[in-house]
């Protein structure tokens with residue numbers, strides 16, 4: 001049977017092509033707002049009915065179009081934004097494909113009104129006295145006439161997909177479609193703070209923001225004061241890549257991924273890789289399965305990204321994706337690290353920390369930098385020679401003695417007793433488990449095991465990345481017999497274990513010889529620690545997302561860290577605190593549990609009725 005190949009009729013070709021650009025009311029709204037912004041609008045008004053299914057109107061006060069351009073604008077591949085191949089390599093506008101108006105007009109009833117403005121740049125464009133009205137439905141032009149109007153453009157789209165019933169059926173409920181439209185309007189408004197936006201749905205004003213000089217103010221306007229307080233500013237970079245915006249404090253992480261917003265050169269984009277970079281920056285700060293909110297702007301030379309990956313323009317390709325990934329990760333990590341993230345404790349009530357509590361607290365010193373907090377500890381740290389020695393400092397044999405030796409606990413001596421320098425930070429160990437210390441704003445409580453775990457974890461990660469193991473050689477190498485499963489695991493992890501500082505050799509069947517151990521491990525415990533690490537590592541296998549190294553570092557940190565129950569001297573506590581604050585994220589252990597909590601003086605005062 002002979003096949004016949006036909007060229008599709010124009011209107012059908014248009015309909016098919018339109019499907020890629022226009023998937024739902026939201027796509028129409030997005031394209032029309034982008035056009036308004038590209039036309040240098042200072043104010044954009046969006047009106048929809050039935051979540052845009054029956055009616056969408058976007059009006060702007062931008063440069064407008066001449067009557068000729070207004071007609072051309074509906075042709076496929078009609079654009080004023082690029083002209084040459086080189087232009088495509090340096091896209092600086094939101095639109096460039098010349099498809100939106102043609103596509104929308106193919107699947108809806110469209111009315112365009114536009115009047116050319118006097119050139120804003122003082123060029124030779126004269127501006128028109130009258131505007132043009134054009135009506136197109138299903139790609140067929142129905143009317144062209146002059147119309148009296150203000151300069152600018154207004155596009156009205158009625159009955160989307162009226163001629164493509166299959167498409168129309170796929171639209172979701174009004175509520176769902178509205179949500180998409182709203183998100184698009186809100187995002188665009190986030191990225192374009194100098195433009196005023198008004199958004200009306202079924203005669204209700206949903207959003208109304210004035211032009212503002214800063215993106216910070218716009219985000220505050222859009223998200224509200226209270227939400228804004230839960231954010232940490234990010235702002236770094238220069239030249240080839242700038243990253244700025246806001247990320248949420250870890251305790252405000254949510255269970256859904258909806259609000260993770262990236263703008264690339266002010267274009268909303270989605271990128272799994274970059275989202276992953278942000279999550280990685282939160283490392284162990286948020287529980288598994290919850291995600292921080294963020295809105296981050298990336299500014300990059302347009303020549304270094306390709307935005308022409310898909311008609312929706314949501315995906316982009318970077319020429320150096322891993323470089324951008326690292327930059328985002330490090331920027332967010334630094335922003336988080338420079339913040340005091342210790343959660344406040346409340347004396348009254350036993351409730352767990354909840355976001356709304358912290359918002360209120362956030363107005364206090366909660367926002368202070370962690371540097372302030374460390375300074376409060378630091379008064380005499382220069383006297384402490386033990387800083388780097390701490391993990392190696394000899395352990396007292398007896399763990400039974402909990403009787404404080406007064407000379408080691410000068411800080412617990414009553415003030416004025418003369419023994420203590422008043423400037424000395426006050427440090428106590430509580431039940432050989434917690435370290436309490438006075439800071440400017442009140443009391444800080446540190447979990448000694450979790451703190452040490454954090455320190456060792458970061459050190460282990462570094463060692464695994466470097467290739468210069470810090471190992472202490474044993475006087476008498478020790479041979480250890482393992483189960484065959486553990487032996488196999490050691491063989492598998494051998495090079496990683498060596499980087500950590502274990503000097504190991506396999507030695508006959510299921511036996512290994514330990515001749516050196518990591519500097520952080522107590523001599524005498526080498527066999528047990530190795531065994532513990534293997535056990536912990538195996539237990540952790542479920543966490544597939546973690547790399548071998550990360551898992552090993554966690555296991556090592558957990559097993560080599562001082563335990564609850566280990567008595568510490570004041571020097572050791574001080575050294576622990578110093579090292580803790582030298583880590584990138586002192587506020588949580590590698591398992592995500594808190595390391596530090598704060599109890600503010602205000603809380604004490606409230607509790608004792610002193611307010």
Ligand code: ADP
Pocket residue numbers: 031035036039060062063064065073074078079080081094095096097098099100101102152153154
């Ligand atoms: P693109 O935005 O990719 O160029 P569109 O189909 O969205 O393609 O628009 C086609 C052309 O119509 C644009 O290049 C622009 O010149 C003109 N245009 C569209 N909307 C507006 C507007 N609101 N104000 C001024 N010109 C517009």
Ligand code: MG
Pocket residue numbers: 031034035094095096098100101
């Ligand atoms: Mg466009």
